[in-house]
Amino acid sequence: MSEKIETAARRGVTAQATLPNWLDRYATLGLYGLLVGTGLCLVAFVTNPVPDPSFPWATLPASFRFPFEQPRIEHWPVTYTVGIWLWVAGFPALFLAGYRRYGLSTPFGPTAWLAGLPTLAMFGLTTYCRFFWPKLYPPTWNAPSYTFVCWLYCSSYDPVWSNLAYAIATLGAIVVLLGARYGRGREYGLAVFGVLSLPLGVPVLYEAYRRRANRVTDSRRVSS
Numbered sequence: 001m002s003e004k005i006e007t008a009a010r011r012g013v014t015a016q017a018t019l020p021n022w023l024d025r026y027a028t029l030g031l032y033g034l035l036v037g038t039g040l041c042l043v044a045f046v047t048n049p050v051p052d053p054s055f056p057w058a059t060l061p062a063s064f065r066f067p068f069e070q071p072r073i074e075h076w077p078v079t080y081t082v083g084i085w086l087w088v089a090g091f092p093a094l095f096l097a098g099y100r101r102y103g104l105s106t107p108f109g110p111t112a113w114l115a116g117l118p119t120l121a122m123f124g125l126t127t128y129c130r131f132f133w134p135k136l137y138p139p140t141w142n143a144p145s146y147t148f149v150c151w152l153y154c155s156s157y158d159p160v161w162s163n164l165a166y167a168i169a170t171l172g173a174i175v176v177l178l179g180a181r182y183g184r185g186r187e188y189g190l191a192v193f194g195v196l197s198l199p200l201g202v203p204v205l206y207e208a209y210r211r212r213a214n215r216v217t218d219s220r221r222v223s224s
Helices: 002-010 021-045 078-102 110-132 148-154 159-182 184-196 202-223
Strands: none
Touching: 021 078, 078 110, 078 202, 110 148, 110 159, 110 184, 110 202, 148 159, 159 184, 184 202
16 A cells, blocks of 8 residues: 555655445445535525525525425425435545545545544534524424434434434544554444444445455465
């Protein structure tokens, strides 16, 4: 790995990490999904007076809107709903794409992109949904959320699920910050955190796999 970085540096090229083919395709398609999702959300602004009732001030004058409204899925127009769920599905791709582009050239290395930033994102999103998101009533199954446990909170407003989300994010922070001392234990910790934080945890699961694969490769080299 270090030889690749040195060779790239001599050529004046930024070293780039690689992903398995299927994960590489997801990272690329996920970024496109974020763009398409943003466009679909914007479409709702030209059809509905108030696309998101949580933010009634976010609206366009009637002269800028089409003379018809989209139907809603629970609280949100159809394209707005699809757009937000595309954001949910594509959000982990941001971290994979960041790792692919900068994972070998930033001071903090791959773990920052694949585990550290998803952990910070889970803390931030959980805090926003718990304390700042203007909640709509009644709660709905269609509440977009970036982890399954967060969906349980956003679809019920039961604080026990938000507390559990904080506990999972705290586990991730402990593994990222302290796990380097425990070798193989860090791989298991990352795997557990990745599963508990799905779908946001997809990059974390890959980091657990990547570390295990590197450890196995290193042990084979030593034994040979």
